[in-house]
Amino acid sequence: MLLMTTVVLFSCGGETPAPAVQDTGHEFSYLALGDSYTIGEGVPKDDRWGEQLAEMLRATGVDVSDPVTIARTGWTTSDLASAIRSQNPAANFDLVSLLIGVNNQYRGQSIATYRTEFKELLQTSIRLAGNDPDNVIVLSIPDWGATPFASGRNREQIAQEIDAFNAVAREEAQKAGVAFVDVTPLSRQYGNDRTYLASDGLHYSGKMYEMWAKLALPLAKATLDE
8 A cells, every 4th residue: 555645844944954864884775677667768867767766765864776777668577577587686675666567568468477477576576675575666557548659549448458457466566565656647647748758759758757756755765764
């Protein structure tokens, strides 16, 4: 369950000092797993949602490194699993995020295949997070059907399929005890606004990724504050 926290800042004049960085004895590590939405297709590295999340965490005093990112445009669940096996990252990350599935939907792959492979990726993510499901965050698949790229396509069908894939991701995340962050409504609300899109009219700009990072921030901070 995503717990929404409202933070109100009061100013009495002058600049508010930045929070002191926690003295934990080590820098927290972060692994970001996914596809084009994680690698930030069409935007600078600093605009990726994972990079922005790390920066937001540091702004709250959490000493976290820039994310190690395993992601590529066009990857499906099976592609991501193969890349993880190939790169063989250490299984000691303090935070792991997972966002995958849009290319399964785009290529017409079955929900059954997605469920099987997503469950395996969830277990891999948990293993890479020190076998602690509390250290893993799953993001929902955004709805590319709301973007200009989908002009002339059956947007209603795309939305229904995205919802079906996300229902599987949410269900399996809950079963595994992993937090689920729903960014799909934002992708639908701003999917036709060019300021929230990359130049290709399909992927997103840093402005959209900033909102995703803000949604994930309370959960990531709670994880690293433990």
